[in-house]
Amino acid sequence: MAAGYDEPGGANAPEVVTPAVDVLEDLADGPVLEFAVGTGRIAIPLAARGVPVSGIELSRAMAGRVASKPGGDAVEVTIGDMTKTRVEGEFSLVYLVYNTIGNVTTQDGQVDVFRNAAAHLRPGGLFVVEVGLPDLRRLPPGQDIVPFAMERGYVGFDQYNVVTQEFTSNHVTVSPDGQGRFRRIPFRYAWPAEMDLMARIAGMRLKYRWADWDRSEFTAESTKHVSVWERACP
Ligand SMILES: C[S@@+](CC[C@H](N)C(=O)[O-])C[C@H]1O[C@@H](n2cnc3c(N)ncnc32)[C@H](O)[C@@H]1O
Secondary structure: OHHHOOOOOHHHOHHHHHHHHHHHHHHOOOOEEEEOOOOOOOHHHHHHOOOOEEEEEOOHHHHHHHHHOOOHHHOEEEEOOOOOOOOOOOEEEEEEOOOHHHHOOOHHHHHHHHHHHHHHEEEEEEEEEEEEOOOHHHOOOOOOEEEEEEEOOEEEEEEEEOOOOEEEEEEEEEOOOOOEEEEEEEEEOOOHHHHHHHHHHOOEEEEEEEOOOOOOEOOOOOOEEEEEEEEOOO
């Protein structure tokens, strides 16, 4: 995935990146840490605004791209697992964006992410998560698949297991010469309320919950949330 991750448009479009960087810059009050920093899509523009940014990333291929990009040398990346890897320092903000909490596919693992975030925060520090909500309301009784794209050359669908809260995001692409590719990415979903409990287990409390980076109100119709928890002061 690293090879194609920085293609222009989509999640890399300025209208997607800039609102996230605006909010993170506003919430930061000192050094910040991105969990699952990827290729620096958010970390590099945030560092360019003068915020000291570090990152943890599991994939050497993704992390390797950070250093190769303009401004990437400002972001110090530690190879590791965000459920347990510790980096030195105390941070004003830890953030985990673009649905990546769901890449940890067990409840215990997700709790460990919250604990590890809290362990890096100074008292009063903030943990930000951006994640989509599972589309369960579109799931008719007896079915487990929700299609989200049906275009020429591309079909996308999610397949849910409502017992384990695991789901796979499935992407079928067919190039004009007829070559097909099927990618299946495993996730675990958690409702915002479950994440609030994970935060409490880790010693944090909800401070803000928005429907998006524009800080709009989170409602029953929201398809994602940007949530901010605060580490308790002793
Ligand atoms: C969707 S990308 C997001 C990258 C970046 N945060 C962004 O917004 O562009 C997900 C990233 O999470 C990383 N990742 C998945 N599980 C991880 C874990 N347990 N610890 C650290 N990184 C992880 C993957 O290697 C991948 O780079």
